Amino acid sequence: MTVDPDGVVSEPEMVSQGVVGDEFVYSCFRICINLGESGSIHTAWVATYGTLSEWHYRSFDDGAWQEEELIPGGGGGVAFNLYEDPLGMVHFSENGYCYWSRLEEGVWEGMTICTTYPIWWEPGGGWVSGDDDGNIFHIWTWGRAGEVTYRQHYGTDWSDEYQLTTGHDDPTGNGPWNNEGRVVADKDGLAVALWMDTKPQLGWYEIFMCRQIME
Numbered sequence: 001m002t003v004d005p006d007g008v009v010s011e012p013e014m015v016s017q018g019v020v021g022d023e024f025v026y027s028c029f030r031i032c033i034n035l036g037e038s039g040s041i042h043t044a045w046v047a048t049y050g051t052l053s054e055w056h057y058r059s060f061d062d063g064a065w066q067e068e069e070l071i072p073g074g075g076g077g078v079a080f081n082l083y084e085d086p087l088g089m090v091h092f093s094e095n096g097y098c099y100w101s102r103l104e105e106g107v108w109e110g111m112t113i114c115t116t117y118p119i120w121w122e123p124g125g126g127w128v129s130g131d132d133d134g135n136i137f138h139i140w141t142w143g144r145a146g147e148v149t150y151r152q153h154y155g156t157d158w159s160d161e162y163q164l165t166t167g168h169d170d171p172t173g174n175g176p177w178n179n180e181g182r183v184v185a186d187k188d189g190l191a192v193a194l195w196m197d198t199k200p201q202l203g204w205y206e207i208f209m210c211r212q213i214m215e
Helices: none
Strands: 027-035 041-049 052-061 069-071 080-084 090-094 098-104 107-113 124-130 136-141 148-154 178-185 191-201 204-211
Touching: 027 080, 041 080, 052 090, 069 107, 090 107, 090 124, 090 136, 136 191, 148 178, 148 191
Parallel strands: 080 124, 124 178
Antiparallel strands: 027 041, 041 052, 052 069, 080 090, 090 098, 098 107, 124 136, 136 148, 136 178, 178 191, 191 204
16 A cells, blocks of 8 residues: 555555456465565465465556466465565565576576475475675575575575574474574675574574674
C-alpha cells in the first residue's frame, strides 16, 4: 500500500487471486517480499493446488504489476528469502539449501542444491544476500539439529561450504539446535552472519554473530 502526505491509504490491490479464467485454481500463503536497488518490488508465495505446492513470483516495475511467474521445482518450504543484487538479478532461497536465480523475465535457473552435508532434519532459516559487486551470500541452518552453514557465490562459482557452528549434529534433535540464519554485507563487502542458538542453555535461544575474514 502507499500512504500520501495527508495520510490517505490506497485501496488494496490484488496481487494474486488464484483464478485462471473463471476457475479457482489455488490458495496463497508464505509470502516474502524484497525491494531491489533498481526500485523494483519482488514478491514470492506458495500456491497450493490440493496436495501440490509450488512457488510463484511477481514483480512490481514502473508502477505496474508484471506477469505472474512459476519458480520451477519448488516445494513450498517454510524458510525462504528473495534478494535483488546490484546487477538487477533476482535470487531466491527455499529452506536454505535450495537456490534459484532469475536470469530474465520468466526464466529461472535452478533448483540448485547448495549442500553436500547429510540432512538429519529439514533445513530452515535460509537466507540469501550479497555485496555491491554482485557476489551472493547464502546461509542456512539445520532445523532443530545440526549446524549453521554458509556458502558464497563468487561471480559464477560457489565457494566451499563453511560450518559456522559445531557440536550440534544430533540426528535425534534432542541436543542443542539453531534457527533463523541471516547474512548481510558490511561496508567492506564482507559477510556478517547472525543466528539463534540454544547451545549455551538448552531451551533458551542466544544470538551469535560471525564475520567473514578474508585471507
